[in-house]
Amino acid sequence: MRRGIRLTVDSAGTVTAAAPGAAPEPGDLVLAGVVFPAAANAHSHAFHRVLRGRTHTAGDFWSWREQMYAAAGSLTPELYEQLATAVFAEMVVSGYTSVAEFHYVHHAPDGSPYPEHGMETALARAAVAAGIRLTLLDTCYLAGGFGSGGSGVPLEPRQQRFGDADADAWLDRFASLQAAVAASFDPEQVSLGAALHSVRAVPEAALARIAGRLPAGIPLHIHLSEQPQENAGCLAATGLTPTGLLHRHGLLSRRLSAVHATHLTDADLALLGEAGATAVFCPTTEADLADGLGRAAELRNAGVALALGSDQHAVVDPWQEMRALEYGERLRTGKRGTFTPAELHFAASDAGAAAQGRAAPGLEPGKTCDLMAVNPHSVRTAGSDPGQLALTATAADVTAVVVGGRLRAENGRHATLGDPAVLLRAALAAVDSASPIPEGTRRR
Template sequence: MQRLFLKTARLPEGWERDVLVTIDATGRIAGIEADAVPPADALRLDGHAVPGMPNLHGHAHQRAIAGFGERAGAEGADSFWSWRAAMYRALDRMTPEDFEAVAAWGQVEMLKAGFTALGEFHYLHHDLDGSPYADPAEMSLRAVAAARETGIALTILPVLYAASGFGGLPPTEGQRRFILDADRFLALVARLEAEAAADPHLVVGIAPHSLRAVPPALLAEVLAARPTGPVHIHIAEQPREVADCLAATGARPVDWLYDHAAVDERWCLVHATHVTVDERRRIAQSGAVAGLCPVTEANLGDGIFPAEAFMAEGGCFGIGTDSHVSIGVAEELRLLEYGQRLVSGRRTVLSGGAGRSTGETLYLTTAGGGARALGIEAGRIAPGARADIVVLDAADASMIGRRPDSVLDGWIFAGNRPLVTDVFAGGRHVVAGGRHLHEDAIARRFRAALERLHA
């Protein structure tokens, strides 16, 4: 057992002072006592403690190209699709060692930003020439190894990718490292489940990449083989994807999915940006999580999800950093709210009601949605939950004069400084004084990998 004494903490029932948290040997919260007297053996933390934020969607390898896709191409030609082609080219030299170094550094950045769990939507399966590694799970296990070093909780989501477009179009050369059939995909999942059997911080789900990349019969086959556990899918991210789906199937992507699969609370529909009112309501009513990645969606010109209406309908959503072009909890939440303000012409759009804190509503809503999407008991400081706790600097200028119930407004909306001082992930003290416990060694490996990849 270990014990933490928190000056102020956001518990499910509200903000409390002098909170004693007891953490068991599995990294879960065994007990909580408010208005406590600090015992001599407790670690005292003077900042504002909030639940760690789950990052429900990321592609580790894309951290290696953050900021490298901002040079303009032919006039009017730059789009998600031109960026994707550039991303594919960047994979031509990435070895397993490079991938692990990049993944670990991205996870360090996440933890320092307040993310304590990650959904790794992982599709970089094969060697440089597209041939399988001796261990088909080589690259997935590199993501797992990175998470074990950094301490972030990992939901590994091996991606099924079989086609380059609707109608089962053959994969392109740029997709050679992604492609799996049903048998190889399910064997990969089984391999990862064996790895997770003795690891309480590792969850295995599945990720049919998208409707364009997974033909209907293949999608049905893998869903039948995996009746439980998280299911994540890219859907309705781009207008062209919607148009292609309509042309190929006669239905829009979300409608087609709901007509052909039993979508429920274990599903995460990533992006879901371009949806009709009826599609939006189907998502909300099913309990599926809308996986929103505002910074990446803005970077790629994807569009803005109708979050205000979705929230009013009881929809569940969380946040992810997707391409990792920038990694920050506050940045994702700020842009999520600001996008709704730009569309509506109003302020405090996602506050949830009169008199409520926009930052607190956003934070707690997305923390809960992210935990659901990742299949973990997290997103709250409560007995039985993972001990994922983020401590914010109470002495920072953005915290001056704040009552506890406006702390999250200060973090999200009153500046862009790093406020995270300490992070506990699964009870492990991975960030102290704003630095990760393995930061220097991981940074050296990341630097070496990027210098080689971009030489």
């Protein structure tokens, strides 16, 4: 643990020099507490924040999904921009400075397109307003489930707004969106990545087409083996596990991030490790949805990078995600200390940034000056060894968040947007007024 580091940052927000033991100079931004690289949120569905506090008491993933569809059905570009701005502001004050937004609410509820990529640019504007770096993962979603002979079941009416006509239509729309984003947004602020929703939502023939046409170097994410039912359906339809199916079509590579990766075979582990892929764990969401415990240590040992995401935002707190990754392994294996605090911070920061195709945050020259400071003397952290704050701190202990060398949040308040709770209350009230979710589950 080093003390009194003075960082020099260039106009791009990159650290150019680090001087330990230096005194602050006039005009310097001084961060109090213990400073860490900021967190990079490797998996987010911003609109799922609507469900926090009213979907946790019963059911399973599939019953939860019904409520998620209802929330998705209420969104317009204007409403989504308001909601996402609030959600992204909540992320920033909690210590996140970048986010991979796994986005599939593309069109109007009847499936007709919005002009000029209305939903996508709404998310981009929300990120700019919140000052968070956005990797917009435009998601291919073509089918409502596995069909016979490698085909997919047609989308249900409530899924129409997620879909495109076929793989080529999605690829064409992706290319158009790529040009629109490049023309309107700073790539350090907003960049474009790709996602396949899941193998149950992208038929095998479409996987082959996408593998051949998706531009090289684009980050590619997918929900992978989150549920045993997905594995069983894939085996029945293709004779392969979801991981094996991706391997068949050359989609396993270092650019791939497998989200959840909960129910993997030994062969799946080996394939992901050989590819140098990333597994994005979302421990608080996986616990809330009773998904199960993934084989985190075995993935790491196989050569798979581990990153962390907040997914459905039942919790927006990188510290709790770090802690839950280690605690999940303790519950699964009966052993403590599978992941060191340094490994937990790497998963929350470096690996999450790499999954977005971004440079890692940190305090060393060449790193992006994205930082979070934490109070080591709070009721939660008092007495903690600074090196073990990953196991005691929460987002409530974050005293400052810096993005690209600029202060973006301090003591729970966003520097330009104020208290995210105020934004969230307004956004959630607007969603509730438009939402078809049954009255008995609405927020009061």
